[in-house]
Amino acid sequence: MRKGAITILRSISVVLLMLLPLVVAALFRDAGHVPDEAVAEARSSLEQYMMLHPEYSARTLAVVDFSRPSFLKRMEVIDLQTGKRWTYRVAHGKNSGEIQARRFSNVPESNMSSLGLFRVDEAYYGDHGLAMRLDGLDSLQNGNAAMRDIVLHSADYVSIPYILLNLFTFSGPRIGRSNGCFVVARDDVTPVVSKLTGGGFIYAWDGKAKQH
Secondary structure (H helix, E strand, O other), X not given: OOHHHHHHHHHHHHXXXXXXXXXXXXXXXXXOOOOHHHHHHHHHHHHXXXXXXXXXXXXXXXXXXXXXXXXXXXXXXXXXXXXXXXXXXXXXXXXXXXXXXXOEOOOOOOOOEOOEEEEEEEXXXXXXXXXXXXXXXXXXXXXXXOOOOOEEEEOOOOOHHHHHHHHHOOOOOOOXXXXXXXEEXXXXXXXXXXXXXXXXXXXXXXXXXXXX
């Protein structure tokens, strides 16, 4: 490596170290946000489904805004009875994009996230620990979810330390990526599973991207 390039890298590293306290503080302060448009679309989709399937009950609705970068909290779990909300970080599929999900697919082995409404099935313990099986309710957008083993689980790569690691290795300020599953932080999986048990739904949204 040339001396000039080494000097530039050292300068960048110094700047990153100086900014580190601000970056960490900002990540911890992130309260999360999902646009009203996304929530309205999710509620509309859920209402249509419930009209056709009154045998199911809806207790909670998790809205995932894939238009936001992954280092931000972009999954909002809504208690449909009380209106209370909680926000969490969630990973997208590795072939959907780097920091932000831009491509989506329902095709097996695409390793992309899918859009649309999912019904939460049973909780179980698998290779990733506590997890929840999901049923895709849109034949075009996510109907292959069960076949693709698209579930909700946790991983170490959904964490602030992982964001900082990627930042310092010039991979961008992002969490890790999945094979298409909804992946939350280790500390978040138990409360998320608890909230989605017994009538939970997930709606994945992106106002700009198109399904492939």
